[in-house]
Amino acid sequence: MSVKYIPVQWNNNKYIYDAVMLLGVGLFLYVFLYAAPGLLSHERPINPQVHNARAFGACAFVMLSVILCIGPLARLDPRFLPLLYNRRHFGVMTVFVAITHAGYIIDWYFAFSSSNKYEALLFANTSYGQLAGFPFEIFGIFALFTLIVLAATSHDFWMKFLSPPVWKRIHYLIYPAYLSVVAHVSFGILQDQQNHTFTVIFIGGAAAVGVLHLMAALHERRVDQAIKADAVDWVPVCDVAQMREGFARIKLLANGERVAVYLNEGKLSAISNACAHQNGPLGEGRIINCLVTCPWHGFQYDVTSGRSPAPFTEMVPTYNLKTDGAMVLLDPRANPPGTFVEPVPAPGREAKL
Amino acid sequence: MSDDNKPFFVGYLPVPQALRGLLLAICVLLVSGFAGFGLALGVAQDDPGEGAFRFDYGRQTVTGVIELTPYPLLRVTQGNERIKPGHTLMLAGGGKNNVDSRAIPLEGQLAQASGVILERGDLDMMQLRGGRGGLDAAEGAAPQMEVDQLGRWKLAGEICDGKCLAGAMRPGRGLAHKACANLCLLGGVPPVFVSTRPVEGSQFLLITGPDGERLPEKAYDYVAQFISLEGDVERRGDLLVLRMDPDTLEVLK
Ligand code: HEM
Ligand code: FES
Numbered sequence: 193m194s195v196k197y198i199p200v201q202w203n204n205n206k207y208i209y210d211a212v213m214l215l216g217v218g219l220f221l222y223v224f225l226y227a228a229p230g231l232l233s234h235e236r237p238i239n240p241q242v243h244n245a246r247a248f249g250a251c252a253f254v255m256l257s258v259i260l261c262i263g264p265l266a267r268l269d270p271r272f273l274p275l276l277y278n279r280r281h282f283g284v285m286t287v288f289v290a291i292t293h294a295g296y297i298i299d300w301y302f303a304f305s306s307s308n309k310y311e312a313l314l315f316a317n318t319s320y321g322q323l324a325g326f327p328f329e330i331f332g333i334f335a336l337f338t339l340i341v342l343a344a345t346s347h348d349f350w351m352k353f354l355s356p357p358v359w360k361r362i363h364y365l366i367y368p369a370y371l372s373v374v375a376h377v378s379f380g381i382l383q384d385q386q387n388h389t390f391t392v393i394f395i396g397g398a399a400a401v402g403v404l405h406l407m408a409a410l411h412e413r414r415v416d417q418a419i420k421a422d423a424v425d426w427v428p429v430c431d432v433a434q435m436r437e438g439f440a441r442i443k444l445l446a447n448g449e450r451v452a453v454y455l456n457e458g459k460l461s462a463i464s465n466a467c468a469h470q471n472g473p474l475g476e477g478r479i480i481n482c483l484v485t486c487p488w489h490g491f492q493y494d495v496t497s498g499r500s501p502a503p504f505t506e507m508v509p510t511y512n513l514k515t516d517g518a519m520v521l522l523d524p525r526a527n528p529p530g531t532f533v534e535p536v537p538a539p540g541r542e543a544k545l
Numbered sequence: 546m547s548d549d550n551k552p553f554f555v556g557y558l559p560v561p562q563a564l565r566g567l568l569l570a571i572c573v574l575l576v577s578g579f580a581g582f583g584l585a586l587g588v589a590q591d592d593p594g595e596g597a598f599r600f601d602y603g604r605q606t607v608t609g610v611i612e613l614t615p616y617p618l619l620r621v622t623q624g625n626e627r628i629k630p631g632h633t634l635m636l637a638g639g640g641k642n643n644v645d646s647r648a649i650p651l652e653g654q655l656a657q658a659s660g661v662i663l664e665r666g667d668l669d670m671m672q673l674r675g676g677r678g679g680l681d682a683a684e685g686a687a688p689q690m691e692v693d694q695l696g697r698w699k700l701a702g703e704i705c706d707g708k709c710l711a712g713a714m715r716p717g718r719g720l721a722h723k724a725c726a727n728l729c730l731l732g733g734v735p736p737v738f739v740s741t742r743p744v745e746g747s748q749f750l751l752i753t754g755p756d757g758e759r760l761p762e763k764a765y766d767y768v769a770q771f772i773s774l775e776g777d778v779e780r781r782g783d784l785l786v787l788r789m790d791p792d793t794l795e796v797l798k
Pocket of ligand 2: 471473486
């Protein structure tokens with residue numbers, strides 16, 4: 193399957209996803225900007241520019257925290273995979289909210305002087321040698337630029353152009369960017385305020401992101417230990433009896449590659465576990481209409497050849513299999529992507545016609 | 546890994562029945578969560594204080610003697626209902642700009658100043674209108690102005706830019722505002738020291754370098770922070786001026 197660089201492939205689920213997300217963000221901003229001031233009994237209100245900047249900055253932080261919780265949640269429980277499906281729209285929306293935050297700050301705090309406001313952003317405070325009073329804006333600038341790069345390269349065109357591994361490495365920059373936001377806030381408003389509601393929400397959000405990632409990593413490690421193979425010619429995968437029609441067993445090879453071994457209509461086939469789209473875990477998908485379907489975005493592959501059905505052109509490597517009694521054995525040398533491999537009958541699991 | 550009891554989501558197919566309840570719950574949680582955070586954070590905003598531009602007073606015009614500390618002051622000799630003779634006004638231009646080019650040629654002379662007042666408690670400042678309408682020489686001889694020396698003081702507090710603090714920005718102080726304050730001070734807007742304890746009845750002091758020059762570069766690293774410092778205090782009309790000693794600067798927190 194391929195998106196063929198069509199800007200966005202819309203479907204009902206994406207409409208619903210985006211609508212919910214926009215409603216949430218809209219409500220956050222509306223309540224912060226228009227409902228909250230009425231409840232504050234300030235003798236004179238905060239300047240609207242500062243109020244706006246804070247609303248958009250806080251919103252971007254909450255959005256980013258939610259986005260970063262989705263990945264580990266989906267690793268821990270596949271029922272959360274639908275949240276992963278359209279996550280990039282959430283990310284792009286966050287960038288616009290963050291740019292608005294920076295815009296209000298730059299047009300207010302750094303404007304009205306005889307200097308250029310962007311230059312002023314860099315020279316007005318240069319106390320880099322101290323913790324209190326550190327120019328925390330610089331962390332915001334780094335985060336903003338990183339987010340802009342990620343949003344600009346979020347489209348599938350860039351994934352094809354850069355290749356999924358490179359693309360993925362670039363998109364891991366989201367973690368330094370998030371840490372940078374944490375530093376931005378920790379050196380900034382956290383040291384400044386009297387009311388500590390923001391501190392509590394902020395630490396809670398950042399901790400949720402951290403703890404979920406840790407849990408997902410531990411979970412992943414346990415799974416890896418269970419499926420890791422020694423470096424041998426033919427790698428034992430499992431007993432045929434452990435296989436389930438339409439589903440895969442995943443094997444982690446000594447070279448770090450993962451293979452998805454599928455039982456389909458009583459026959460065994462093996463393809464790479466890494467989806468050609470975004471490296472989604474094909475072995476955690478299932479066979480729908482004779483095609484392996486990726487759990488992340490639904491790309492599909494013929495299980496015997498690793499090829500997407502026409503007119504699509506995606507291909508993943510295939511692997512050779514044999515059986516020894518009831519044991520399924522895997523040749524760890526991958527075939528070139530798209531190579532047809534005759535499926536191996538699974539002893540005792542022949543399809544009932 | 547997979548389990549056929551668990552529903553399988555594919556984006557372009559309808560959502561499996563078994564997932565609908567969970568997804569609906571997540572949608573409701575997300576939307577109400579965002580609204581809730583918006584409310585919690587919105588109502589957690591600190592009071593920015595009472596400072597403001599007093600456009601409601603209308604344009605104020607008074608006459609007095611121009612003094613340079615080196616930041617320009619107007620020692621009012623002929624006031625109006627709001628601004629009494631004996632009062633000392635700090636002067637600033639529009640935005641983050643000073644009025645040096647207009648005030649320096651008038652040093653020691655009688656001048657008429659016109660503009661809008663910024664006010665926060667007993668701290669105030671005048672933002673002059675542009676051009677000669679804002680500051681111009683006045684007829685008559687300038688009277689001699691007194692400067693009382695109040696000796697050396699050790700004070701704790703915060704260096705702010707006097708204009709934002711007085712109400713040009715709300716909030717106009719604190720670490721989040723440090724870069725902005727520095728930009729004002731670099732522009733020559735009069736800096737103010739906010740003392741935790743009043744000095745001779747006043748909490749706000751115009752602050753300068755040790756020999757009455759502009760705020761020393763070293764002080765910029767400490768703007769908007771809680772510090773202690775020593776310096777000589779003098780009284781000019783009802784305004785205190787602190788000539789700080791940069792070697793005594795210490796961060797307290
Ligand atoms: C050019 C980039 C940025 C600049 C110059 C900047 C500057 C600032 C400044 C000056 C404040 C303090 C505002 C105040 O309370 O008076 C602030 C607060 C904040 N910023 Fe940024 N920022 C930038 C980017 C970002 C980004 C990318 C994020 C998050 C995704 C972010 C999140 C926040 C948050 C959460 C706050 C605290 C909000 C609050 O006061 O309630 N900022 N930023
Ligand atoms: S469909 Fe996107 S990673 Fe497989």
